[in-house]
Amino acid sequence: GVIGPDDRVNPASGWIIFASIPWILGWTYGLAMAANLRAQRTIEDMAQHDPLTGLPNRRLLADAMERMAERSSPGSGAPGQGFGVVALDVNGFKEINDHYGHAFGDAALVKLAELLLRGLRPEDKVIRLGGDEFVLLLHGVTDRADLEQLCGRVLKVLEMPVSVKGHVVRFSVSLGTSLCPDDSTDAERLLALADQRMYANKTGK
Known part of the structure; x- marks a missing residue:
């Protein structure tokens, strides 16, 4: 001690x-x-980001479009920086939810998001606005022919039958497009034009 x-x-x-x-x-x-x-x-x-699909949401869309529109505006010193905006809506989605339930509808939206990403190029963006409404931002699109070609790629992917909770599904969608800078260099105007044309395309489907 x-x-x-x-x-x-x-x-x-x-x-x-x-x-x-x-x-x-x-x-x-x-x-x-x-x-x-x-x-x-x-x-x-x-x-x-959207919690269901993991896609960017409306908040990120606004920021992305503002930056892209600035690069496409006259005097930006970035020729060839045009881009396309595609508003996309699923035909008959309410009936899908009513008939199969919201869990099936959510699973269908997740699958749709996967298909949209698969149909686009790595530099393009898919944004979910909410419900069955999506927006595609297509980088480096200089004319309407390019824009229509990319939309055709997306539609071709969506024509393929896929499995959703044991059901075979083929998506039917309506599209509306706008082109920067041809239609406008204002982000809100571009989105509004694409949305109007999408609803015109949807009529009668």
Whole structure:
């Protein structure tokens, strides 16, 4: 029970411990900051993406279209930066929900999102506005022939029968398009034009 000379703490140990306290505090603070940044990014990502399909939502669409429209405006110094806007709506989706239930409708929308991504190029974007309404942003489209060709690719993919919860499904959709800068360089105007043309296309289907 007697403390001998060999049992005494080395005086240098105290200095080492004291000197390490700022490093430990800094390391702990750094971990807390990193966790906070990850949480903020997660919240921002959730705010900009549709929880059902994982696609960008209306909030991200507005930002993306504003940036693309700025690059396409006269004097932007970026020739060939035109783009196409496609408004897409599923024909008869309300009847699908009424007949098969909302769980089936949700599964169908997830499958539709997968098909749209498959039918487009990597640089293009698919946005879900809500319900069965989607918007496609087609980069680098310079004329209506290119725009129609890309729409044709999408329709061809959607013609393929797919399985949704044990049912064989083939999607029928209505499309409306607008072209920047030919139709407008204003993002809201481009979206409104595509939406109007989509509903005109949908009439009678």
